[in-house]
Amino acid sequence: MNNNNLTGKSILITGGTGSLGKALTKYILTNHPDIKRLVIYSRDEQKQFQMAQEYPESEYPCIRYFIGDVRDYERLKRAFSGIDYVIHAAAMKHVHIAEYNPDECVKTNIGGAENVIRASLETNVERVVALSTDKACAPINLYGATKLTSDKLFIAANNIKGDKKLKFSVVRYGNVMGSNGSVVPFFLKKKEEGVLPITDPNMTRFNISLADGVQMVMNALDIAWGGELFVPKIPSYRITDVAEAIGPECVHKIVGIRPGEKVHEEMIASSDSFTTYDLGKYYVILPQVPSWDLQEYIKYFNAKKVQEGFNYSSGENSEWLGVEKLRDLIQTHVDSTFNISIEVV
Numbered sequence: 001m002n003n004n005n006l007t008g009k010s011i012l013i014t015g016g017t018g019s020l021g022k023a024l025t026k027y028i029l030t031n032h033p034d035i036k037r038l039v040i041y042s043r044d045e046q047k048q049f050q051m052a053q054e055y056p057e058s059e060y061p062c063i064r065y066f067i068g069d070v071r072d073y074e075r076l077k078r079a080f081s082g083i084d085y086v087i088h089a090a091a092m093k094h095v096h097i098a099e100y101n102p103d104e105c106v107k108t109n110i111g112g113a114e115n116v117i118r119a120s121l122e123t124n125v126e127r128v129v130a131l132s133t134d135k136a137c138a139p140i141n142l143y144g145a146t147k148l149t150s151d152k153l154f155i156a157a158n159n160i161k162g163d164k165k166l167k168f169s170v171v172r173y174g175n176v177m178g179s180n181g182s183v184v185p186f187f188l189k190k191k192e193e194g195v196l197p198i199t200d201p202n203m204t205r206f207n208i209s210l211a212d213g214v215q216m217v218m219n220a221l222d223i224a225w226g227g228e229l230f231v232p233k234i235p236s237y238r239i240t241d242v243a244e245a246i247g248p249e250c251v252h253k254i255v256g257i258r259p260g261e262k263v264h265e266e267m268i269a270s271s272d273s274f275t276t277y278d279l280g281k282y283y284v285i286l287p288q289v290p291s292w293d294l295q296e297y298i299k300y301f302n303a304k305k306v307q308e309g310f311n312y313s314s315g316e317n318s319e320w321l322g323v324e325k326l327r328d329l330i331q332t333h334v335d336s337t338f339n340i341s342i343e344v345v
């Protein structure tokens, strides 16, 4: 558990009905029942209606469901009134949908980030943590490019906050096991047809559990000085091992890599190595021009600078999840998080 003291604090999660938003909600309501307010901000009333069945206002008096779009600055500003901490998780996150609807992706992922920043600057928000993705590192698709832009907007926002005690930081991680639209639920569904489509037999991905993603965000809220991009040290898996873990009896059909996909993902590019530090449990990419004293930061966190040219790639990771471990994780995490009945051989 992190050391956050959230007593009396009001927190808003954009994209609060998504995979991460729901996991954060569960974590906060369980571990910080003394918060003042938890606001779930998203567009679709149906998702909010369903979430309110699980977390009704009658049982959790601090929870509020706020319909709103991150593209709507005025609505965001209203929702941020009285809020101390913002977790910005709302995004369009499907690579191929972003390619087909580029303007929509730009409006949500970049315009939304600008609005969150502006609304934070105009209200009394103290801390903002924005979610990034490995696809934002040296991006080759629009989703990644919009998230990289969003990362840069949040980091640079620390330069325009004046004397406000507001801090903006970013958390970047890789595939969340079992999250909406990810490979595990996809393979579990495809398993029923007996064929698992594999894009590239060499493909690797970083893996993080929803629980670790939640911890990462809560820690960033706690420890950020402003301008950091936090990267967790997490294992990789081979897509072929996920297929083997889920459907060893299925046909594993090679279908070819899709436009905008990489064989391996990166979280830290070698060009980031000049400002990247090892904090033990995480790496942190620091801003080019921090608004605090770098030497003080290094001393406080016992931060060790990584070697020049260092890059953090899923294909060259030192930690791997093999078939057995993947099977265990799929069984425990997906089963418990989504309450779906699966049979993993």
Ligand SMILES: NC(=O)c1ccc[n+]([C@@H]2O[C@H](COP(=O)([O-])OP(=O)(O)OC[C@H]3O[C@@H](n4cnc5c(N)ncnc54)[C@H](OP(=O)(O)O)[C@@H]3O)[C@@H](O)[C@H]2O)c1
Residues within 6 Å of the ligand: 014, 015, 016, 017, 018, 019, 020, 021, 041, 042, 043, 044, 045, 047, 068, 069, 070, 071, 088, 089, 090, 091, 092, 093, 108, 112, 131, 132, 133, 134, 147, 173, 174, 175, 176, 177, 179, 180, 182
């Ligand atoms: N899942 C992963 O593997 C992964 C990995 C790395 C990083 N991330 C990042 O983590 C964040 C959360 O991902 P997730 O997996 O929780 O996503 P998700 O399950 O798809 O949820 C997205 C959430 O954002 C809301 N949303 C979308 N567009 C919105 C808009 N214009 N205004 C307000 N709300 C909007 C959605 O609700 P409505 O549709 O009702 O508005 C939903 O609550 C994203 O920023 C993503 O880029 C995810």
